[in-house]
Amino acid sequence: MAKEMDKRIIGDFVENGVDFVTSVPCKQLAGVIEVLDRTPAIKHVPSNKEDEGMGLCAGAYMGGMRPAIFMQNTALGVVVNTLATLIQFYQIPLPMLISYRGEVGEPVACQVEMALHTKAILNQLHIPTYHFHRPEDADELPGILNHTRMCSKPVAILTDASFWRDAT
Amino acid sequence: MIRHDLLKTLIPVISDQLVVCNIGAPSQELHSLDDQPTNFYMLGTMGLASSIGFGLALAQDKPVISIDGDGSVLTNLATLSTIANNPRDNFILLIVDNGSYGSTGDQPTYAGRRTSLAAVARACGCETVIEVAAEDTPQALADALAAKRMTVIVSKCDSGNVQVPVITMNPITIRERFMAAVAE
Numbered sequence: 413m414a415k416e417m418d419k420r421i422i423g424d425f426v427e428n429g430v431d432f433v434t435s436v437p438c439k440q441l442a443g444v445i446e447v448l449d450r451t452p453a454i455k456h457v458p459s460n461k462e463d464e465g466m467g468l469c470a471g472a473y474m475g476g477m478r479p480a481i482f483m484q485n486t487a488l489g490v491v492v493n494t495l496a497t498l499i500q501f502y503q504i505p506l507p508m509l510i511s512y513r514g515e516v517g518e519p520v521a522c523q524v525e526m527a528l529h530t531k532a533i534l535n536q537l538h539i540p541t542y543h544f545h546r547p548e549d550a551d552e553l554p555g556i557l558n559h560t561r562m563c564s565k566p567v568a569i570l571t572d573a574s575f576w577r578d579a580t
Numbered sequence: 581m582i583r584h585d586l587l588k589t590l591i592p593v594i595s596d597q598l599v600v601c602n603i604g605a606p607s608q609e610l611h612s613l614d615d616q617p618t619n620f621y622m623l624g625t626m627g628l629a630s631s632i633g634f635g636l637a638l639a640q641d642k643p644v645i646s647i648d649g650d651g652s653v654l655t656n657l658a659t660l661s662t663i664a665n666n667p668r669d670n671f672i673l674l675i676v677d678n679g680s681y682g683s684t685g686d687q688p689t690y691a692g693r694r695t696s697l698a699a700v701a702r703a704c705g706c707e708t709v710i711e712v713a714a715e716d717t718p719q720a721l722a723d724a725l726a727a728k729r730m731t732v733i734v735s736k737c738d739s740g741n742v743q744v745p746v747i748t749m750n751p752i753t754i755r756e757r758f759m760a761a762v763a764e
């Protein structure tokens with residue numbers, strides 16, 4: 413069941429002009445994806461893997477749309493090359509709404525392993541990174557989306573378990 | 581017929597079409613044969629020519645031809661299911677299937693052995709899939725464009741490369757002139 417926060421996040425993407433989203437699901441993003449699927453202003457094309465999704469986003473951008481990708485942080489393990497040689501090399505603005513699994517509140521121990529590498533990978537790639545830990549952190553989302561377009565870079569928005577637990 | 585000669589015979593058909601071309605030798609060969617603003621050259625990111633072209637076809641109405649290779653399609657096989665389940669009649673995926681990783685020394689791919697990419701595409705749900713000899717590919721591509729129907733063409737050709745220069749064009753220049761051609 414989608415929360416107000418899910419609606420607010422999708423509303424911010426729509427308000428910013430994002431009209432193409434690809435996703436690979438995560439339990440924490442289930443509500444956001446539910447809202448996405450009933451938002452006619454955004455074309456949602458699920459992908460099988462996040463590098464494929466970034467390819468779709470690059471093509472959609474060149475076709476005049478404004479893309480975004482919704483994914484889990486574990487996927488950073490598979491998209492490093494795509495981020496460097498496609499999204500960054502060709503300067504494609506790409507907001508990445510990322511479920512930050514493996515932080516406090518995480519029930520699955522294995523998720524902690526990629527949580528340990530998440531910010532290190534993003535730092536190594538020089539990707540602007542914003543971490544939503546409290547619900548009020550989402551106030552920054554419109555600014556972050558503007559910032560992404562302004563600088564034509566991939567930008568990471570990490571949303572952790574505490575954020576989703578406290579969000580209403 | 582090797583890929584370079586196949587691309588040469590395709591030029592009259594693709595020269596004024598939007599083309600997303602695979603990394604390495606295919607892009608270098610196309611660039612040396614017929615550089616056009618309507619060509620998007622991939623300078624990296626093996627496997628995504630199909631996905632980039634498909635994203636472009638989803639976003640606008642002009643025909644888009646992705647020129648991919650058998651080795652590259654094998655690295656991103658699942659995208660055939662994304663393409664099949666979101667069909668767009670302005671999209672043509674041309675898989676140049678020479679049964680080898682041409683840019684890295686012609687090592688054999690599994691598509692040159694027991695795996696049929698045409699059968700995989702059909703199993704993924706792509707409705708119009710044709711497998712043709714290299715010599716018949718220009719006509720098959722022209723027919724697919726005229727039919728205005730999403731088509732996957734698997735073009736069987738011989739393994740081998742010709743020596744052409746690497747592309748030194750700036751990636752932003754490639755993208756910006758391509759986007760201008762898309763918007764024209």
